[in-house]
Amino acid sequence: MYRPLNSESPPGESPPKTTAAAWGVERAEARRNAASNRARRNIKVKVVDLYNFNLEVSREDAVTINQVLERVKEQGRVWWAMEAKNGAGWYLQPEISSQADTTNRVSSLSLSTITGSMQLKKLIRKGIPPSLRPRVWMAVSGATKKQSTVPESYYQDLTQAVNGRETPATRQIDHDLGRTFPMHPWIDSADGRAALRRLLVAYSFRDSRVGYCQGMNFVAAMLLLVMKTEQDAFWMLAVLLENVLFNDCYAENLYGCHVEQRVFKDMFKKKFPRLAAHLDKIEFDVSLVTTEWFLCLFAKSLPSETTMRVWDVMFNEGANTLCIVALAIFKMKEEELIRTKHVGEVMKVLHDATDHAYNPDELLTVAFDKVKVMSSQTISKQRKKEQLEVMAELERRVQRLNSGDQDSGSSGSQKVMSAH
Structure with missing residues (x-):
């Protein structure tokens, strides 16, 4: 007698045994469901993020990106509430805006300053609203202080002074421009590449010991997107390389x-x-x-x-x-x-x-x-x-290279040791 699968058995009758065919149907159904789930995950959605990068992401990632956008808006409201409470630009105070560890200088700071510094640290870890990032970054990093030590026209004067000059650094910069976020609508435009080149070339002349190192192009491009002006991006790059990062991260020998x-x-x-x-x-x-x-x-x-x-x-x-x-x-x-x-x-x-x-x-x-x-x-x-x-390892490698050049008569040299 035919009875549908999973139907109840009449009283006194044993339940039917599941057949191999039934298991096959169930496995096939499970495979179809798994394939359907994979297909849904593989569907790509086009989105534009906060900094105008065009992305193709899964639906799950698109949902996450939208949730992040909502949290960014909420965090913006928190920052503006702090502005209303503590006054506009409260985080611009030098004592509050500092990378120094507050706990190491408690004796010299007022309670209100310490509280302000800790509030700022907590706020920053939760995220700075994009509209406030330029001002906050300039303040907390020390870029504003660094800029204040030179004439206002420093960046413009520097870019004009080095315009048209060619060095190994400028040649490498030109080589890397087209490979810097090639899918970004502004970075990959003529104006974007020109701004990025001016910024990188200007810094290569400001610190010829560093010059230019691959990797700096991506950092400088993101600074341009955040800071909006070349001058502010330049000072953020300067404070980053000269004060924030460990010395010689971008030196020729890395x-x-x-x-x-x-x-x-x-x-x-x-x-x-x-x-x-x-x-x-x-x-x-x-x-x-x-x-x-x-x-x-x-x-x-x-x-x-x-x-x-x-x-x-x-x-x-x-x-x-x-x-x-x-x-x-x-x-x-x-x-x-x-x-x-x-x-x-x-x-x-x-x-x-x-x-x-x-x-x-x-x-x-x-x-x-x-x-x-x-x-x-x-x-x-x-x-x-x-x-x-x-330092000892670099010296040993230079000695080996020099010894190899002398033995082989080769004029080639290796600029940097491997990263590991």
Whole structure:
């Protein structure tokens, strides 16, 4: 007798046994549902983010982006409420707007100043509204103070003075312009490329020891998008390279970058010994990804608003922010990374993690609430130790290169050692 599947059996009659055919139907249905779910995930939605990057994202990511936009609006209302309460530009006070650790100077500050500084720190970690970023960044980073030491026309005079001059730095800048956010409607326009070139060339002459290093183009482009004017972007680039970041991060031999990589590796092994051991086993060096993260300050890896949220904190609290955020990315994917079998899998996991990090609150919550980092004093001590080792390694490599040139008669030279 035919009876539909899952129908009740008459009293006293045993339930029918599920047939192989029935299981086949169920499996086929499950496969169709899974395929349908994958198809929905693969549907791309076109969106434009806060900084006019044109994106094609999944529906889930589009929802996240819209939620972030709503939180940005809400945070804007919080900032304007603080303005109404404390006065316009309350965060512009030098004592409040400082990267220095307030706890180390309590004796010299008033209670209201300390309270204001802590309020600002908390607000900044939750995000600066895009409309206020130029003013807040200039204040908390020290760029306003740096600019005040020279004539107002400094940037214009510098760009005019170096116009038409050619150096190895300007040639590399010209080579990289077309590769800097090629899909952005303004950066990839004639006006955008011209502004980016003027900015990078001007700085290469301001500090000829640094000149230009690949990675600076992405940083400068994002500064132009945020600051709106070339002059403000120039002073943010200057304070970033001269005060915020560790010395010589963009030097020809990448000395500072190598130091930071070593400091990060030490922190990484202490925080994630199990993951570090696994990555060593499959011969994955974390600097394969962190070198680009640190040189581009995540601008090439994270979505624009997430990058800006990282920079909000970096300009107020210092360059250690970069290490903390990098650790957070590894922590968020720790279990998945431990299951990887080879280097390619690790790269894919980390690329997907950064490429889809559209929720900055999630990343920064992990960074500041779940990643317990070493104190600034401990990091500084570790940095000094690594400085000596990096300098010695650079000297050994130069000696080997010189010895090789003498032996082979070759005139070639290697500018930098590998990042790892």
